[in-house]
Amino acid sequence: xxxxxxxxxxxxxxxxxxxxxxxxxxxxxxxxxxxxxxxxxxxxxxxxxxxxxxxxxxxxxxxxxxxxxxxxxxxxxxxxxxxxxxxxxxxxxxxxxxxxxxxxxxxxxxxxxxxxxxxxxxxxxxxxxxxxxxxxxxxxxxxxxxxxxxxxxxxxxxxxxxxxxxxxxxxxxxxxxxxxxxxxxxxxxxxxxxxxxxxxxxxxxxxxxxxxxxxxxxxxxxxxxxxxxxxxxxxxxxxxxxxxxxxxxxxxxxxxxxxxxxxxxxxxxxxxxxxxxxxxxxxxxxxxxxxxxxxxxx
Numbered sequence: 001x002x003x004x005x006x007x008x009x010x011x012x013x014x015x016x017x018x019x020x021x022x023x024x025x026x027x028x029x030x031x032x033x034x035x036x037x038x039x040x041x042x043x044x045x046x047x048x049x050x051x052x053x054x055x056x057x058x059x060x061x062x063x064x065x066x067x068x069x070x071x072x073x074x075x076x077x078x079x080x081x082x083x084x085x086x087x088x089x090x091x092x093x094x095x096x097x098x099x100x101x102x103x104x105x106x107x108x109x110x111x112x113x114x115x116x117x118x119x120x121x122x123x124x125x126x127x128x129x130x131x132x133x134x135x136x137x138x139x140x141x142x143x144x145x146x147x148x149x150x151x152x153x154x155x156x157x158x159x160x161x162x163x164x165x166x167x168x169x170x171x172x173x174x175x176x177x178x179x180x181x182x183x184x185x186x187x188x189x190x191x192x193x194x195x196x197x198x199x200x201x202x203x204x205x206x207x208x209x210x211x212x213x214x215x216x217x218x219x220x221x222x223x224x225x226x227x228x229x230x231x232x233x234x235x236x237x238x239x240x241x242x243x244x245x246x247x248x249x250x251x252x253x254x255x256x257x258x259x260x261x262x263x264x265x266x267x268x269x270x271x272x273x274x275x276x277x278x279x280x281x282x283x284x285x286x287x288x289x290x291x292x293x294x295x296x297x298x
Contacts, residue, residue, distance in 0.1 A: 003255035021158030029065055036065070041072045060101035067093035067113060074120075082124045082143070091117050091146075095153060097291050111154060122163075132194035137171050162206040169211060172197035176218040183222070185229045186243070191222050202257075209262040213271070216254030220275050223247030244278075251275045 028051035035044035048066045056062045070090035078084035094114050097106060125143035132140055144167050148160040176195030183191050198215035202208055223244035230240035255272040263269070 025052055025059050026054070026062060027052065029056050029062045032065055032069065036069050036072065039072075039076075041069055041076060044069045045073065058100075060097045060106060063093050063097035063100060064106050064109060064113075067091075067097060071113060073119065080120060082128070082139075087117060089121065091150060098153075114150050114154055118147050118154075118198065121147035121150070124207035125167060126170060129167070129174050132171060132174060134175065134189040135196075137167075140167060140171065161204055165201045165204050165206045165211065168197045169207070169214070172201065172211075172214065172218075178219075179218075179222065180225065184225045186226055187247070191218075192219060207257050209265060209268070212254050212258035212261060213265075213268060216251040216258060216275070217271060219247050219254065220251035220271075220278070222277075223245055224250070248275055248278050252279065 001004075028047055032044040032047040032051060035041070035047060047067075048062075048069055051057065051062055052066060067090045070086045070093060074080060074084045074086035074090060078086055091114070094110055098110050101107075101110075121143045125140045125147060128140035129137070130144060144163060148158065148163065152160070153159045154221070172194045175190050175197060179188065179190035179194055195215060198211050198218070201216060202211035204211075223246075226247070227240050227244040230236040242248070252272060252275045255268055255275060259265075259268040259272065
């Protein structure tokens with residue numbers, strides 16, 4: 001969810017939750033509700049902490065109000081910061097409310113609240129990709145796990161695999177962009193990590209054609225960059241050509257796998273034709289060089 005939409009969504013949650021908030025039974029909880037409705041969230045939370053240490057904590061609505069206030073602090077006070085402790089507190093309180101609520105009177109409000117918190121984790125997972133380093137994507141994966149944990153609580157049949165594939169693909173793209181900028185003369189940690197991310201994605205069923213196809217294309221492009229970077233250095237051409245050919249063969253194998261995954265996608269055949277042409281050209285270069293040696297030309 002876009003950050004500029006969050007204040008509007010917060011207002012929506014407040015409206016949708018008003019009936020549940022007003023149904024709170026305890027005096028401390030009702031006081032906290034009044035403070036929250038006046039947007040005095042930090043004061044409201046102080047009162048709620050008192051309420052949670054009394055018999056009012058037996059009322060599921062007390063935990064819902066606690067969750068709502070913490071979510072409001074996460075958005076308004078903390079600016080929806082990825083490391084906000086208020087978001088974790090809101091999630092825990094909402095789950096506790098659900099466990100204490102045998103009747104469905106708060107069900108819609110809890111689903112809306114938890115779904116919103118889950119969506120913020122999903123967005124933060126994507127944002128964290130941009131600061132990830134080779135082999136170090138713990139922050140992005142942690143946010144995605146938090147997202148999946150909430151979704152699994154809401155729906156025990158939730159399938160997290162498509163989102164895990166999505167994140168690996170996103171990490172792979174990030175790594176290959178960095179490789180394009182920093183590793184033109186030879187594959188390094190960024191390129192190797194990009195391959196590892198896409199290989200992990202391709203090992204799973206969801207969106208497998210895309211994973212195989214993108215991995216092959218990036219592998220081919222790395223070979224092209226390395227070869228072009230050595231074109232002006234005749235002494236390095238042989239080695240560069242051999243290294244490029246290794247990558248191009250890997251790309252060809254990957255595209256063949258992609259085509260076997262989905263034979264109806266024209267892009268697979270088009271890309272394989274380009275890679276095959278590069279490999280044929282590489283053979284022609286070697287043939288020409290052999291003749292030049294026979295002719296005594298260095």
